[in-house]
Amino acid sequence: MARDGAEAAVGKVTCAAWIQRRNDEGLGPRLLVAFGRGATASSPPLLDLLAFDAKASALDPEPLARVEMGDEGADAARAIAVHPGGRELVCATAKGCRLYKIVYQEFGFRVISTDASALESVGPQKCLAFSTDGVKFATGGEDGRLRVFHWPSLNVILDEPKAHKSFFDMDISLDSEFLVSTSTDGSARIWNIVEGAPLVNLTRSSYEKIEHCRFSRDGTKPFFNWKRIGYKRLSAKPISTLSVSLDGKYLALGNRDGDFCVVDVKKMEISHRSQKVHLGSPISSIEFCPTERVVISTSHKWGAEITKLDVPADWKVWQLWLVLAILFAASAILFYMFFKYAKLNL
Incomplete structure (x- = not known):
């Protein structure tokens, strides 16, 4: 695990995301992590870019680049979505969304704020997601409004002001054709992005509450977490976040006590458990590393943690x-x- 350092001077990590840079041979590290940090009495809200050492399963202590996101606490990042190409990311704040470009220049990184009025004016968003092919970007707002943009033109593909009471979670399918979303009232819908219309409202009993949702990475079926797990109960504790590895082999479940487990999707059995990672604090996000069996998790109390998973190692290409x-x-x-x-x- 890697506790977030120097927090006396800067704010705790509020959100985190992996960045895998492509086609940049010889231009610095290719596996990075973006941190959104809250404001403190002595520091404004920040966006940090750090290198990840795969051999040590740890982040470098000093950021490669740092940018101030504003002067107020409301400017702090609440969520980060990284474009699959690894050169752009979007941060959700209490005011709207901010677009940043990641540039490597003169043997160093720069994170550059970029004008994107279509994103800046959307207001506070609960969910952000890029499609796997990188040509669609979706936002789900606190006001329940769903927007899907074409990327990078930001032309609107779908705009539904009353998609939900308020968004809880969201994901885009592997083929970029469908979007699944859940609401704070426990309802869930699947949308056809191509046609720009809802496809189906998922049925549930009156006592059931659908919360977290993810499409499987092989595109066959979504995973859902609600009070009664329809397929198999994987955790006895209430789940606070859900994530699927990029290769679709593993499912990570973070709970409200600060523990998490990793499930082998094919067997639907738990392969790894980590306890007290965020002691007594709900895990707000968990995300698999794109290339290693490592996850990064965050909580409001403890910031960010890196955990190496005790699961069978994948075969490398050279092997x-x-x-x-x-x-x-x-x-x-x-x-x-x-x-x-x-x-x-x-």
């Missing part, structure tokens, strides 16, 4: 090629011996 090379060599040797033996018996 797969090595196995294929060995099999090819073994096949060649067997073929040569068979050919030589057959020739001697002629």
Whole structure:
């Protein structure tokens, strides 16, 4: 675990997100983390960019770049959504959304605030999400309004002022065609983004409350958490956040006591447990690292934590090629011996 340092001078981490930079060979680290920090008496709200050391499973103590988000506590980031390309991110604040570009210049990073009036005027948002292909961006507001924009033009694809009473959670499907959303009143809907219309209202009993929602990464079915788990009960404690790994193999469940568990999706069995990560404080977000079996979790009391998961390691690309090379060599040797033996018996 990695406690957030120097918090006496700067605010605690309010939200966090992984950034995987692509096609930037030789231009600094390719795996980063963005931190949104709250304001203190001596520091304004900040947006930090930090490098992640995969071998040590830890963040560098000093930020690669830091930008002030404003002068007031209301300017602090509440949520961060990173574009799949790794060069842009959107922060939700109490006033609206802010767009930032991540630029590598002269052997260093810069985080540059960019004008995006269509996002800045939306008001406080509870949920942010980019589609996997990076061409759609969705926001779900405290006022219950759903907006889906084309990226990067920010042309409106879908605008539904009364989608929910107030948004609770949201996710976009792997094929970028559908969006699932939940409300603070316990209702849930699936939307057809292409047609710009609701597809279905999910049914529930009067005592059920649908809260967190995620599409599986293979695109087959969504995961939902409500008071009665329809498929299988995975946690006896109330769930406070939900996340799916990018390869779709694992599901992370954070609870309101500060613990979390990781579930093997294929077996629907718990593969990892971490207790007291955010002691006595609900985990507000948890997100899988794009390349390593590591998660970053946040809570309002303890800030951010990095946790290495005790799950089977994935095969690296070079390991797969090595196995294929060995099999090819073994096949060649067997073929040569068979050919030589057959020739001697002629």
